[in-house]
Amino acid sequence: MTVSLTSPDELLRLDGVGIRFGGLQAVDDLSFSVGQGQIVGLIGPNGAGKTTAFNMITGVYKPTEGRIIFDGRDITGWAPHRIARVGIFRTFQTIRLFYGQSVLVNVLAGLHLKTRQQWWQGLLRTPSQRQEETELRATVTELLARLQLDHLxxxxxxxxxxxxxxxxxxxxxxxxxxxxxxxxxPAAGLNDQESAALNRTILDVRDEGISVLLVEHDMNVVMNVTDSIVCINFGRKIAEGRPEQIRAHPEVIEAYLGKDEDEDAEQPQDTAARGGA
Ligand SMILES: Nc1ncnc2c1ncn2[C@@H]1O[C@H](COP(=O)(O)OP(=O)(O)O)[C@@H](O)[C@H]1O
Ligand SMILES: [Mg+2]
Known part of the structure; x- marks a missing residue:
């Protein structure tokens, strides 16, 4: 009998996860979970440890404390390619694409990570391979159309x-x-129209049953799409709850607004206007 490490509707769980870089505790005792088909936002000021948390979940960094459970498996410290294979994929704060390559080649690169084929099947061209190729081509065509990239x-x-x-x-x-x-x-640098389209895409993705974990400073995106929000500051969780609870949470407001921030983008754009809504 196998022992389930996650409750039935839980997809990802961080249990007391932490990491130290030299003298800096970048993430400290962080625990939260993402349910099946849920959109969870991770927010916090610049340098709070959000990207570092993502880097631990995706295997870029190995946590120094705690454990990460995904889909019933303890994936703590796994290599990135192995974590990709069990179904965690990401986009980056700074865009990372293969420049000099087409849109199609870039999107196919994502597909390639998931194909079941071994290299030798390419030589034999088995019926299962042909079937898979047809499916993959259909997936890409559909994706390009959906993200308005087909003409590009x-x-x-x-x-x-x-x-x-x-x-x-x-x-x-x-x-x-x-x-x-x-x-x-994902909304960094997008105009209002693009960010509205992104909102719809994230909701569509969720409706297909994909869970989403999102770091975003654009409060219009965060408040409109997430089911729950985790707020961290100096690597520690300071609040967790539904968007309307987080928006009114004194420590969250303080973390964002109470200190001198040199970057406007780090501040929620509509906290004051929407407070208490
Ligand atoms: N590889 C690293 N080595 C040393 N310090 C790092 C490393 N990665 C991140 N940090 C530090 O960890 C803290 C959290 O960074 P980061 O996770 O990028 O913040 P956020 O994404 O919330 O803005 C920062 O103080 C950052 O300088
Ligand atoms: Mg970051």
């Missing part, structure tokens, strides 16, 4: 505007058919 399939990603490059990154992560999609500031 053969364009070099380097020639595309920033907001479009963000959509290519998202398409690449979705091509891998994740169980959990991790997005690090």
């Amino acid at each position: 399939a053969y364009e070099d990603v380097a020639s595309l505007p920033y907001g479009v490059q963000r959509r290519v990154e998202l398409a690449r992560a979705l091509a891998a058919r994740p169980k959990l999609l991790i997005l690090d500031e």
Whole structure:
């Protein structure tokens, strides 16, 4: 009999996770979970440890404390490719694409991570391989259309505007058919229209049963799409709850607004206007 490490509706759980870089405790005793088909926001000021938390979940960094459970498995300290294989895919705070390559090639790169084929099947071209190829092609065609990239399939990603490059990154992560999609500031640099489209895409993705973990400073995105929010400051969780609870939470407001922030982007854009709503 196998012992389930997660409750039935729980997909990801962090249990007392921490990491130290030299003298800096970048993430400290962080615990939270993401349910099946849930959208969870991770917020906090610049340097709070959000990207570091993502890097531990995706295997870029190995936690020095705690454990990370995904889909019933303890994935703590696993290598990134192994974590990808069990269904966690991400986008990056700073866009990482293959420049000099087309949109199509970039999206196919995501797909490639998930294909079941071994290299030798390419030589034999088995019926199962042909079947898989047909399915993969259909997935890519559908994804490109959905993210309004179909007319740009053969364009070099380097020639595309920033907001479009963000959509290519998202398409690449979705091509891998994740169980959990991790997005690090996906709305950064997007205009209002692009950010509204992103909201819809995130909700669509969730409706397909993919769970989403999101770091985002754009409060319009965070408040409108998430089911729950975890707020961290100096690596520690200071609040957790539904968007309306977080918006009114004194420590959250203090962490964002109470100190001198040199970057406007670090401040919620509508906390005051929407307070108490
Ligand atoms: N590889 C690293 N080595 C040393 N310090 C790091 C490393 N990665 C992140 N940090 C530090 O950890 C803290 C949290 O950073 P980060 O997770 O990027 O914050 P956020 O994404 O919330 O803005 C910062 O003080 C940052 O300088
Ligand atoms: Mg970050």
